Amino acid sequence: MMRLGRSMLAAAVLLLTTATAMAEAPLIQRWQTDAGATVVFVPTSALPIVDVRLTFDAGSARDGEQPGLARLTNNLLLEGTAERSAGEIARSFEQRGARVSTSSGRDTGTLSLRALTKDGILDEVIKDVADVLANPAFPEDAVTRVKRQMEVSLREDQQSARTLANKAFARALYGDHPYAAPPGGTRSSVSSLDRASASEFYARYYNRSNLTLAIVGDVSRERAERMADRLTSALPDGKPAADLPPVPSHDEAQTVRVPFDGEQTVILMGQGGVNRSHDDYYPLYVANHVLGGGGLVSLLTDTMRNERGLSYSTFSTMRPMARGGQFVIGSKVRNDALDEALSVMRGIVGDFHDQGPEADQLADAKGNIIGSFPLDIDSNNDLIGYIGMIGFHGLGTDYLQRLPERISDVSRDGAAQAFREHIAPERFITVLVGPEDVIGAD
Amino acid sequence: MRRLLAALLVAALVPGLALASASRWPVSETQLDNGMTVIVREDHRAPVVVSQVWYAVGSSYEHRGITGVSHVLEHMMFKGTDAHGPGEFSRIISRNGGEENAFTSRDYTAYFERLAADRLDLALALEADRMANLALADEHFASEREVVIEERRQRVADNPASRMHERFNAVAHLGSPYAQPIIGWQPDLEAMTLDDLQAWYERYYSPNNATLVVAGDVEPEAVFDLARKHFGDMKARELPEAPGGTGMVEPGARRIDVADSRARVPRVVMGYDVPSAATADSLEDAYALMMASAVLDGGDGARLSQDLVRDQAVAARAGASYRAIARLGTQFTLQAAPQPGVSVDDLESALREQIERLRSEPVDDATLERARNQMLADHLFQMDSVFYQAMEIGQLETTGIGWEIIKDYESGLEAVTAADVQRVAQQYFTEQRLTVGRLQPESDKESAE
Incomplete structure (x- = not known):
């Protein structure tokens, strides 16, 4: 009875994947502004709104000897120009209903805007954003305050076992590579940052040659071009950021223990990974979906949560970066279940490494990824995230069209082979964050 | 000058907004004979659909001794029916290119699926099945209660802001059922039994206590037909009065x-x-x-x-x-x-x-x-x-x-x-x-x- 249901539904998936997903993905328009910035654009028409994302190659990988500098600079973008204070800037956006925010990570520093497309509103908002972005004054009082806010965030990180684990994992994985330091810096590094260093960082990295501009929304191509020109022409000329050095390979297993007073222990295990430009990215993506990327039905969650009741959340994930990426398996378990959890997780990964996905697991994973693709691009918010990423990493303008086909092309052997080739459980970095008497000593 | 400009902008802004969101996508509603409400929000931008079944029950319906029961029952709703084994619901939706999950709050427990629009029938069939035929079993309950306790440790016990928030709510909502944490007090979770869940399920999971909300690329009449097909034969049940507030107006500092x-x-x-x-x-x-x-x-x-x-x-x-x-x-x-x-x-x-x-x-x-x-x-x-x-x-x-x-x-x-x-x-x-x-x-x- 159940079996019959399963196979009938599986047949329906095939129809779905070919009919729906491939037809709906929008084509991305791409061009260079006169000022030399790359623009990616997708028009949508149902809502009178537009999303704009400016992505600079200005993440913490550019911090050099000053961890936290990229974050500080990014946090200061909306904090005032020579003419206007932070409050005046914010209120001019709010008056027009516009949402403007900044964020930064290891690879990028971004500024995001969501605004109404109404005549007389959007033009003013774009003019404002262009002015603010091109003329930040980095006022001393703002520098002092933002540094204090970063210090508070670092203290909060100390309250989160998961955050501590991610930091420890990156340190162990990246060694001397610029990705090693946390984007938020450290208490000592942040305290030594100043106005001059932020101003210099801005001058070096926030230029129009180091920028990808993404636009999604209810505007014509012509209007999008005018917006892009306006946003980029005021920015200083400059050079693209240099290529990052290759990520070092990690040859030996290592366990990192971070003491934390909690009822649970956080487990992270993993290694370096590949990014979206790599041929094996898609076979690995499908393999990871089966292993721990597919939610409640994936192998790790099914065993750790459904079968054994060990954990509320267990996952595996690929985190593609500009250079390489991360492959991470994680869980949170009650302290007295740590040994069992480690042995279960290692067992699942080991078996999966040896045997790869089973045929029906692979088919189900592909059905889910391809079938759910329309859900991933059904809003402007989803699209701006996708095309911003596509533009920044220089992926093809047909990326969205080709994605279902790339997943569809993954064979069982291909997924198994890619996983065996790239993932080496015997060399994993293991991070344990929990009470000292639980996680043990080196 | 700036002030004047601002005033002009507002005058231009407000009517445009009103037009945009109120009338752009219509909402249609019907009620099945058994009292189940069905509401359809049309949004034809993409060939997708969101289906949500909402039950009017949550932590504010609970009392000390069984706090957290709504949320534990939400977890158990994924553990199978007579027709579908544990986890089968999730696997079917996943294989069909969908996402599904559920959430519990003070006033509601809701179950949702996101799918290609032509898969709505499947989602409703599965939801109707577990509204009527949930198979609550001790073996699954024992491990799932552990999962929920882990969830509590993760969300509350190991998070200072959440620990504080839980205590603040207990004091601020003086005498109100909102004083209870949605996830439940730890001793209540530890003492919970399968009978508690069975009783909760029988009391609140009936069509007349449920609202089906469907949004996306669908036609209302077609959704109503599907709702009648899957939920229409279920019987309404008498519902207990929901616990009210305290009546205190100014409880004191x-x-x-x-x-x-x-x-x-x-x-x-x-x-x-x-x-x-x-x-x-x-x-x-x-x-x-x-x-x-x-x-x-x-x-x-x-x-x-x-x-x-x-x-x-x-x-x-x-x-x-x-x-x-x-x-x-x-x-x-x-x-x-x-x-x-x-x-x-x-x-x-x-x-x-x-x-x-x-x-x-x-x-x-x-x-x-x-x-x-x-x-x-x-x-x-x-x-x-x-x-x-x-x-x-x-x-x-x-x-x-x-x-x-x-x-x-x-x-x-x-x-x-x-x-x-x-x-x-x-x-x-x-x-x-x-x-x-x-x-x-x-x-x-x-x-x-």
């Missing part, structure tokens, strides 16, 4: 000071007992309270950021919130974390000054218009998410407010005057309605990173 050795960042929370859109004598009060919240915290240009974070430099961040969508009386809260070196006393004083200002002087026109514009724009921005549209309808239905209020949201906000904001501030932001919660690290441990 309350205070909770939490010293926490595992916290690193202090925190101040101030909450005032206020009506929700369901309990307010007049909806005008709810709209005026929303506006008060936006005046304080509508963005980085609003008062809390301007005064507390930038000018006085006492807060690293500060915010205000008011959720009008609630079945019972609720809280208007201010929350802040101090900048390093600033005491929680000084931060509390600064927050109190903001409240006093709302009480003592009318909000100036420019501030009011800015707050209003941002709220109207945000409401339109939220329409970008199909899921949000269904969510809003489900919340309004299960809290007894009714989805039709969406149609009046813009006019309701437009009608709020500075005098209204001052009036609700004077009426509700009083000492006798206030709970102050403060979290202080026991010792300010330093570490290298």
Whole structure:
């Protein structure tokens, strides 16, 4: 009875994947502004709104000897120009209903805007954003305050076992590579940052040659071009950021223990990974979906949560970066279940490494990824995230069209082979964050 | 000059917004013979659908001894029926290119699927099956209760802000079922039995206590037909009266000071007992309270950021919130974390000054218009998410407010005057309605990173 249901539904998936997903993905328009910035654009028409994302190659990988500098600079973008204070800037956006925010990570520093497309509103908002972005004054009082806010965030990180684990994992994985330091810096590094260093960082990295501009929304191509020109022409000329050095390979297993007073222990295990430009990215993506990327039905969650009741959340994930990426398996378990959890997780990964996905697991994973693709691009918010990423990493303008086909092309052997080739459980970095008497000593 | 320009912009802005969100996508509603409500929000932008089944039951229906039972039952709803084994629901949806999950709150428990629009039939078939035929078994319950206890450890026990929040709620919602944590008190979770779940399921999981909300690329009549096909044969059941509020209007000033050795960042929370859109004598009060919240915290240009974070430099961040969508009386809260070196006393004083200002002087026109514009724009921005549209309808239905209020949201906000904001501030932001919660690290441990 159940079996019959399963196979009938599986047949329906095939129809779905070919009919729906491939037809709906929008084509991305791409061009260079006169000022030399790359623009990616997708028009949508149902809502009178537009999303704009400016992505600079200005993440913490550019911090050099000053961890936290990229974050500080990014946090200061909306904090005032020579003419206007932070409050005046914010209120001019709010008056027009516009949402403007900044964020930064290891690879990028971004500024995001969501605004109404109404005549007389959007033009003013774009003019404002262009002015603010091109003329930040980095006022001393703002520098002092933002540094204090970063210090508070670092203290909060100390309250989160998961955050501590991610930091420890990156340190162990990246060694001397610029990705090693946390984007938020450290208490000592942040305290030594100043106005001059932020101003210099801005001058070096926030230029129009180091920028990808993404636009999604209810505007014509012509209007999008005018917006892009306006946003980029005021920015200083400059050079693209240099290529990052290759990520070092990690040859030996290592366990990192971070003491934390909690009822649970956080487990992270993993290694370096590949990014979206790599041929094996898609076979690995499908393999990871089966292993721990597919939610409640994936192998790790099914065993750790459904079968054994060990954990509320267990996952595996690929985190593609500009250079390489991360492959991470994680869980949170009650302290007295740590040994069992480690042995279960290692067992699942080991078996999966040896045997790869089973045929029906692979088919189900592909059905889910391809079938759910329309859900991933059904809003402007989803699209701006996708095309911003596509533009920044220089992926093809047909990326969205080709994605279902790339997943569809993954064979069982291909997924198994890619996983065996790239993932080496015997060399994993293991991070344990929990009470000292639980996680043990080196 | 700037002021004049601003006024012109507002005049242009507001009518455009009203047109955009109220009439763009129609909402249709029907009721099945067994009392189940079905609401369809059409959004034809993409060939996708969101299906949500909402039950009018959550932690505010519980009592001490069984707190957390709604949420544990939500977990058990994935453990199979007579026709589908444990986890089978999730696997079928996943294989069909869908996503599914569920969430529990004070006033509702909801189950959802996101799928290609032509898969709606499948989602409804599965939801109808588990509405009527859930197979609650001891073996699955034993491990799932452990999962929920792990969830509690992860969300609450190992998170200082959540630990504080749980205690604040217990004090601020004096005598109200909202004082109970949604996830339940630990001893209640440990003592819970399969019989508790069975009773809960039989009491509340009936068609007349459920609302089906479908949003996306669908036609209402087709959805109604599918709903009748899958849910129409189920029988209505008599429902118990939902637990109400306490009837206390001004319970008295309350205070909770939490010293926490595992916290690193202090925190101040101030909450005032206020009506929700369901309990307010007049909806005008709810709209005026929303506006008060936006005046304080509508963005980085609003008062809390301007005064507390930038000018006085006492807060690293500060915010205000008011959720009008609630079945019972609720809280208007201010929350802040101090900048390093600033005491929680000084931060509390600064927050109190903001409240006093709302009480003592009318909000100036420019501030009011800015707050209003941002709220109207945000409401339109939220329409970008199909899921949000269904969510809003489900919340309004299960809290007894009714989805039709969406149609009046813009006019309701437009009608709020500075005098209204001052009036609700004077009426509700009083000492006798206030709970102050403060979290202080026991010792300010330093570490290298």
